[in-house]
Amino acid sequence: xxxxxxxxxxxxNLSPSTVSRVIxxxxxxxxxxxxxxxxAVKEMNYIPNSIARKLQQKETKLIGxxxxxxxxxxxxxxxxxxxxxxxxxxxxxxxxxxxENADKERKYVDLLYENRVDGIIVAxxxxxxxxxxILFNGNIPFIFIDNTPxxxxxxxxxxxxxxxxxxxxADYLISKGHTKIAAIMGKQDETTGRKRFEGxxxxxxxxxxxxxxxxxxxxxxxxxxxxxxxxELIEQKGFTAVFIASSKMVYGALWAVKKAGLVVPDDISxxxxxxxxxxxxxxxxxxxVIQLEDEIGxxxxxxxxxxxxxxxxxxxxxxxxxPKIIERESVKNIM
Amino acid sequence: xxxxxxxxxxxxNLSPSTVSRVIxxxxxxxxxxxxxxxxAVKEMNYIPNSIARKLQQKETKLIGxxxxxxxxxxxxxxxxxxxxxxxxxxxxxxxxxxxENADKERKYVDLLYENRVDGIIVAxxxxxxxxxxILFNGNIPFIFIDNTPxxxxxxxxxxxxxxxxxxxxADYLISKGHTKIAAIMGKQDETTGRKRFEGxxxxxxxxxxxxxxxxxxxxxxxxxxxxxxxxELIEQKGFTAVFIASSKMVYGALWAVKKAGLVVPDDISxxxxxxxxxxxxxxxxxxxVIQLEDEIGxxxxxxxxxxxxxxxxxxxxxxxxxPKIIERESVKNIM
DNA sequence: GCGCTTATAGCAAACGTTTGCTCATAACTA
DNA sequence: TAGTTATGAGCAAACGTTTGCTATAAGCGC
Numbered sequence: 001x002x003x004x005x006x007x008x009x010x011x012x013n014l015s016p017s018t019v020s021r022v023i024x025x026x027x028x029x030x031x032x033x034x035x036x037x038x039x040a041v042k043e044m045n046y047i048p049n050s051i052a053r054k055l056q057q058k059e060t061k062l063i064g065x066x067x068x069x070x071x072x073x074x075x076x077x078x079x080x081x082x083x084x085x086x087x088x089x090x091x092x093x094x095x096x097x098x099x100e101n102a103d104k105e106r107k108y109v110d111l112l113y114e115n116r117v118d119g120i121i122v123a124x125x126x127x128x129x130x131x132x133x134i135l136f137n138g139n140i141p142f143i144f145i146d147n148t149p150x151x152x153x154x155x156x157x158x159x160x161x162x163x164x165x166x167x168x169x170a171d172y173l174i175s176k177g178h179t180k181i182a183a184i185m186g187k188q189d190e191t192t193g194r195k196r197f198e199g200x201x202x203x204x205x206x207x208x209x210x211x212x213x214x215x216x217x218x219x220x221x222x223x224x225x226x227x228x229x230x231x232e233l234i235e236q237k238g239f240t241a242v243f244i245a246s247s248k249m250v251y252g253a254l255w256a257v258k259k260a261g262l263v264v265p266d267d268i269s270x271x272x273x274x275x276x277x278x279x280x281x282x283x284x285x286x287x288x289v290i291q292l293e294d295e296i297g298x299x300x301x302x303x304x305x306x307x308x309x310x311x312x313x314x315x316x317x318x319x320x321x322x323p324k325i326i327e328r329e330s331v332k333n334i335m
Numbered sequence: 336x337x338x339x340x341x342x343x344x345x346x347x348n349l350s351p352s353t354v355s356r357v358i359x360x361x362x363x364x365x366x367x368x369x370x371x372x373x374x375a376v377k378e379m380n381y382i383p384n385s386i387a388r389k390l391q392q393k394e395t396k397l398i399g400x401x402x403x404x405x406x407x408x409x410x411x412x413x414x415x416x417x418x419x420x421x422x423x424x425x426x427x428x429x430x431x432x433x434x435e436n437a438d439k440e441r442k443y444v445d446l447l448y449e450n451r452v453d454g455i456i457v458a459x460x461x462x463x464x465x466x467x468x469i470l471f472n473g474n475i476p477f478i479f480i481d482n483t484p485x486x487x488x489x490x491x492x493x494x495x496x497x498x499x500x501x502x503x504x505a506d507y508l509i510s511k512g513h514t515k516i517a518a519i520m521g522k523q524d525e526t527t528g529r530k531r532f533e534g535x536x537x538x539x540x541x542x543x544x545x546x547x548x549x550x551x552x553x554x555x556x557x558x559x560x561x562x563x564x565x566x567e568l569i570e571q572k573g574f575t576a577v578f579i580a581s582s583k584m585v586y587g588a589l590w591a592v593k594k595a596g597l598v599v600p601d602d603i604s605x606x607x608x609x610x611x612x613x614x615x616x617x618x619x620x621x622x623x624v625i626q627l628e629d630e631i632g633x634x635x636x637x638x639x640x641x642x643x644x645x646x647x648x649x650x651x652x653x654x655x656x657x658p659k660i661i662e663r664e665s666v667k668n669i670m
Numbered sequence: 671g672c673g674c675t676t677a678t679a680g681c682a683a684a685c686g687t688t689t690g691c692t693c694a695t696a697a698c699t700a
Numbered sequence: 701t702a703g704t705t706a707t708g709a710g711c712a713a714a715c716g717t718t719t720g721c722t723a724t725a726a727g728c729g730c
Contacts, residue, residue, distance in 0.1 A: 020716095027719090029677090050451065050717095054717090058685075071408070073406070079430075080406050092450075095418070115386070223614050281617045
């Protein structure tokens with residue numbers, strides 16, 4: 001039904017090889033045949049079959065992108081960044097949304113292998129990937145973003161410097177005079193969550209503020225748990241500021257604050273995480289550590305392409321993006 | 336380097352065909368050879384080559400999903416819905432983010448054709464697709480979501496009933512006693528924007544409220560234009576309520592309201608669009624018409640799969656999802 | 671004219687599967 | 701016992717390209 005390169009060849013009394021060469025513009029052919037072929041291509045509405053080409057070339061120009069939840073603005077922005085550089089370089093995205101399900105993630109990795117993608121970018125929800133996992137043993141280049149499982153350096157990654165992010169949050173609050181600082185942290189089995197907390201503690205330590213374990217709540221990054229944590233803190237008392245390590249937990253926490261009849265920042269100062277809120281629809285504006293989302297996407301895509309072009313290069317790159325703080329109105333200066 | 340079906344066949348003194356049949360579990364083979372093959376598969380770490388399989392079967396199990404901006408929560412949610420049903424049915428997503436660029440969209444369509452995707456779901460930014468466009472003339476099933484270009488019924492689509500949405504907004508405001516109603520509308524060359532406005536006008540008409548063209552501002556769905564429109568309206572005066580037809584324009588408009596020192600809903604009542612805000616971080620909460628985002632995703636995926644299974648079926652399906660209104664605190668009852 | 675280079679284009683293998691057909695053998699059926 | 705059916709497995713074509721190698725003819729220097 002559909003015309004292929006051979007159909008055209010037959011029609012023009014040429015061999016498939018010449019037609020192929022004309023279409024791809026490589027090799028030698030006369031201007032005359034070039035024109036004949038191109039005309040036929042147009043007239044017969046020929047559409048190259050990438051599948052066949054990919055089989056031949058052992059290159060699919062497809063990149064698997066595995067993320068937990070495309071609905072989180074962070075990941076959406078990352079993907080946007082990825083797409084931008086990928087499409088420019090002729091690569092395309094095979095999208096895998098895992099719904100934060102480790103099992104689905106594993107299956108998607110298998111699928112990507114079967115589909116012979118040229119590379120993989122993965123924001124994993126697995127906290128420890130077995131060293132005999134296909135990811136580590138297959139020969140498809142891959143980059144971890146956001147969360148890096150496992151210790152050691154045997155992989156490439158692009159992440160925010162979460163340790164620094166946590167430290168910056170502590171430093172900031174301290175610089176505003178706070179010393180009784182609570183924290184609502186994400187999962188500690190993920191590097192994203194753990195490093196933020198470690199950095200936070202480091203910030204306290206460097207400023208000679210002693211730890212108060214009772215003020216640190218560990219949640220799952222989601223709204224509901226942030227709300228619950230804040231409720232507990234409000235009941236406990238004994239703090240003037242809170243570092244909340246994800247945007248969703250901030251939303252949940254704000255809800256708890258409102259329900260308790262308290263006011264930010266008069267009663268409680270808050271420094272959040274990933275609160276972009278470009279048009280300040282939240283009031284008071286929440287001062288927040290933010291990650292450079294699309295930079296993470298772009299950098300990971302660039303790094304991956306480098307790895308693909310240069311497969312023998314066994315060097316491991318681990319890129320850390322510096323976070324920023326956006327000052328808004330949620331932290332009271334009590335100096 | 337990598338083992339294929341033939342490598343295994345050779346190793347076991349079998350023919351590729353039997354190996355293939357064992358792996359796919361179709362055809363006849365003895366339990367003995369089944370075991371031999373399966374063992375070899377495991378031991379040699381055989382990974383099927385989907386590309387080869389796809390070439391042979393003329394089926395890629397790939398669905399092209401074209402959207403303007405994955406960063407908009409609406410599209411992210413739609414995609415999530417799509418992924419859910421697609422992955423369950425063994426299909427995968429070839430993601431195309433067009434950045435609202437019609438040209439890029441066109442190129443992506445070509446690319447999808449070259450890649451022989453089994454189907455396409457497209458939220459187009461093109462307001463009129465030529466009738467000789469490949470989409471309409473190729474033989475790949477496709478579904479429009481969100482925005483449907485062209486008149487007529489020669490395509491499948493899944494969209495919110497935007498006319499109804501606009502009408503519901505008008506009806507709601509009127510039911511609260513408002514009669515001087517402004518509107519900040521999106522692009523009128525897209526059905527999404529136009530139908531919302533038409534429905535809105537219909538609502539006025541049915542309630543015998545005469546039109547006041549000066550109160551209707553036409554924007555581009557984005558924050559900045561929403562802000563500007565609201566500034567104009569505030570300057571003009573002469574209204575008690577506004578219908579704002581996109582979430583981003585609501586954010587922009589709120590900004591303008593705040594800057595003008597006015598208060599919602601005391602000075603201005605607002606009914607927005609697509610304001611999900613599950614945890615009410617915006618205050619006052621914005622009453623809003625909302626679309627069932629993931630339902631749109633799921634339904635479009637289901638419909639597409641149906642079309643793929645049933646290519647001869649030349650029936651066109653146009654599904655309209657009923658919007659909902661979420662009542663919050665941004666509309667004052669002045670009855 | 672002779673050898674040599676260069677420009678064109680064809681041949682055929684390869685990429686890794688799937689599948690219709692054939693074939694041999696074993697197992698029934700009457 | 702002959703004829704039919706079921707079972708297990710191989711052959712080879714096909715899917716639509718790309719590409720290394722080869723063949724032919726023309727162009728050129730001498």
